[in-house]
Amino acid sequence: MKLKNYHLEGEEKIISPAMIYYRDAIVENTKRTIELAGSVDRLWYHVKTHKCRELVTMQRQMGYVNAEQGFQLHSKLADFATEYFCGELGEAGVAARAALGVASLPGEAPVEIQIICAAG
Template identity: 40%
Template sequence: MEVVSSPVPNGRYVIAKRHKDVIYTSGMTPRRSGVLVYTGAVKPGCPVEDYRDAAVMATANAVKAALQLLEAGERICEVLVLTVFVAAEPEFTDHPRIADFASTYLYERFGANGVGARAAVGVNSLPGNATIEIQLSVVVDHVPKFHPA
C-alpha cells in the first residue's frame, strides 16, 4: 500500500531534514492525500493484524518524505532507526508486534539494510487521534554508475 501523494506538514515543521548523508523524517501518521485514515487507540484483545495497514501506510509516508530529499543518482541505502509510536489503551502491551509490520515493510523495500535499531513506544494519544506514528532515520548513498566493459 503506497501513499497517493507526498506527505504535507500539518504545522510549523518540515517533513524531513537532511544532514550530510543522513535523513531524519518527522513523525508520519497513516494519511492518504493528507487525510488521516486510521484513528483511535489500539484495544487489547483485538488482533494486531487489524493494525497492519495503518503501520504500513505510516511507514510508506515516512519513506516518501525521505525520498523527497534525495538528489539525482542517490538512494536510501540503509535504515538506521525506526521509531514506532502506538496509541494504545493502557492494557495493550503488544506494541512490538505492531512495530513488526513497519519493520517488515522496510525489509521488503530495502532488504536486510531496511532493518535498523527500533523502538516501539505506547502512548496515550497521537496527533489527530492517529493510531500510529512512524519516524525514520536513513542513510543516503550514490547509485553506482554502470560502465559497460
C-alpha cells in the same frame, strides 16, 4: 533541466545522486496548501520515500502506538513497519528499533512510525 527561478551555485560539486530542495518554495507551498484546505486540521500527513537500495540505509525506526492502558503488544504492531521496510529495502531496511505506547497521536492516528535514514 533548468528551472526558471531556481539557481544552484557550485553544481559541479554535487555528488550525484543528491537531493536538492528549495526551502522557500516548500514553505510557500505549505502555506498555500493550508489556505486552500481552509485549515491545517483538514490536512493529513504523507511522506514520500525514495526506495532505491543504493541510496538509503535505515539507521533507526521508532514506533508510537496509540494504546489504552494495559496494552502490551506494541512491538507486534511495529513488526509490520519493519517487515514493510525490509521488503522494500532488503538489508538496508534493518535498523535499531523501539516501540512505545502513548495516550494519543496527532489526528487520532493509531500508529506513527518515525525513521532515520542515511543516504549513500
